[in-house]
Amino acid sequence: MAKVKNIGVLVKKENPKAVSFFEKLLLWLKKEGVKVQTSESSFASCELLMTLGGDGTFIKGVRFLNGACVPVVGVRLGEYGFLTEISPDHFEKELKPYIEGDFKIEERLKVRASVIRRRKSAAFFHGLNDAVLHTTGLSRISNYKVSIDGHLLTTLKADGIVISTPTGSTAYSLAAGGPLIDPKNSVMVVTPICPQNTAHKPMVISQNSSISIEIICMNCEVLLTIDGQEQLKLEEGDKIEVQKSDQKAYFAKHNPNNYFELLRNKVFLS
Numbered sequence: 151m152a153k154v155k156n157i158g159v160l161v162k163k164e165n166p167k168a169v170s171f172f173e174k175l176l177l178w179l180k181k182e183g184v185k186v187q188t189s190e191s192s193f194a195s196c197e198l199l200m201t202l203g204g205d206g207t208f209i210k211g212v213r214f215l216n217g218a219c220v221p222v223v224g225v226r227l228g229e230y231g232f233l234t235e236i237s238p239d240h241f242e243k244e245l246k247p248y249i250e251g252d253f254k255i256e257e258r259l260k261v262r263a264s265v266i267r268r269r270k271s272a273a274f275f276h277g278l279n280d281a282v283l284h285t286t287g288l289s290r291i292s293n294y295k296v297s298i299d300g301h302l303l304t305t306l307k308a309d310g311i312v313i314s315t316p317t318g319s320t321a322y323s324l325a326a327g328g329p330l331i332d333p334k335n336s337v338m339v340v341t342p343i344c345p346q347n348t349a350h351k352p353m354v355i356s357q358n359s360s361i362s363i364e365i366i367c368m369n370c371e372v373l374l375t376i377d378g379q380e381q382l383k384l385e386e387g388d389k390i391e392v393q394k395s396d397q398k399a400y401f402a403k404h405n406p407n408n409y410f411e412l413l414r415n416k417v418f419l420s
Contacts, residue, residue: 151251154389158187158196158220160211166341168198168227171238172202175225178242182249185402194218198248198402204228209377212260216231217397221255232320232416235407246297254403258333259315259357263376267388276395277376279318283363284310286304290370298340298355298363305366306350310343311391313361317399320417322378324380328352330417338394360393374379 162168166417167245179186193199201224215222222273224234225241236244242297247253250404264274275281285292294306314323316331319339324330329352330339340361343353355361365372368386375381384390 151253151339153251154184154197154249156185156187156195156197157192158199158211159203160190160193160199160203160207160214161188162201162207162227165203167225167238167388168202168207171225171227175200175202175241179249184249184254190214192261193361196220196253198223198249200225200245201234202227205230205233208379209381213276213377213379213398214400217260217276219398219400220265221253221317221400221402223253223368230416232412233317233401235403244404248402252305252404254406256333256362256401256403258317258401259336259401260357260395260397260413261315261338261392261398262315262397263313263374264391265374265382265384265388266355266391267385272388273382275374275380275382276313276397277318277380278324279377280314280397281311281390281392282312282343282375282378283365283384284373284375285369286371286373291344292365292369292372295364295366296340297364299359300362304350306342307346308342308350310340310372311363312339312343314339314341318377320413323352326352327418329354330413334409338392357394358392361390363390364389379418 201207225232225236240406252300265272312323319331323341335356
């Protein structure tokens with residue numbers, strides 16, 4: 151791959167460390183002869199997108215690309231760092247291969263969540279990690295009618311439901327009791343959040359399946375949240391349809407970490 155000459159940089163402006171690091175990074179990139187774009191509208195035309203922050207900033211960068219085939223690499227300036235691989239302390243050494251074009255591109259599954267209201271499309275979203283239906287308020291549950299591929303699965307009373315990609319299996323789904331999924335697997339995970347009936351367990355389904363969830367009885371406000379960053383208030387009778395997105399996310403990898411080593415360091419030993 152040829153040397154990268156046009157890079158987008160997304161900075162978490164609320165993070166003083168990220169803002170300070172950006173000034174240092176900018177000087178280094180200019181010395182390397184790289185053009186830097188910081189406008190979100192220009193990211194899709196870049197050869198590489200670099201995020202400065204935590205996993206949330208990385209996910210935001212993927213969202214701004216809106217499916218454009220631009221690989222993303224993150225500098226670890228947040229708390230968790232499951233998706234962000236570059237150390238700010240050794241960034242010149244670790245980022246140099248990316249500037250030289252010495253990296254591979256790893257494709258990741260995204261989900262598309264559509265909201266059907268009174269038989270009409272009301273909204274749709276694309277997510278890298280997950281689509282989450284959840285109640286608000288204290289100790290409130292709601293009723294959800296869940297179907298997969300047009301077949302009724304169950305009527306669920308719960309705080310909510312997480313539909314996760316393999317990438318998102320280490321996030322909200324895991325906290326709700328869902329399984330860890332190697333991103334190489336072409337699946338989605340349906341995980342109930344605090345179900346009233348404990349027989350309702352997480353389910354792994356094909357990425358080609360379609361999940362339909364109807365809000366059949368609202369005891370409180372119910373929200374649809376995508377990747378913890380986009381949100382929509384739902385109404386009783388709304389139907390949420392979740393399936394594989396026609397968009398993908400593209401991760402830039404110079405030395406791809408072994409997924410199980412990453413789990414050991416970031417999940418089991420954290």
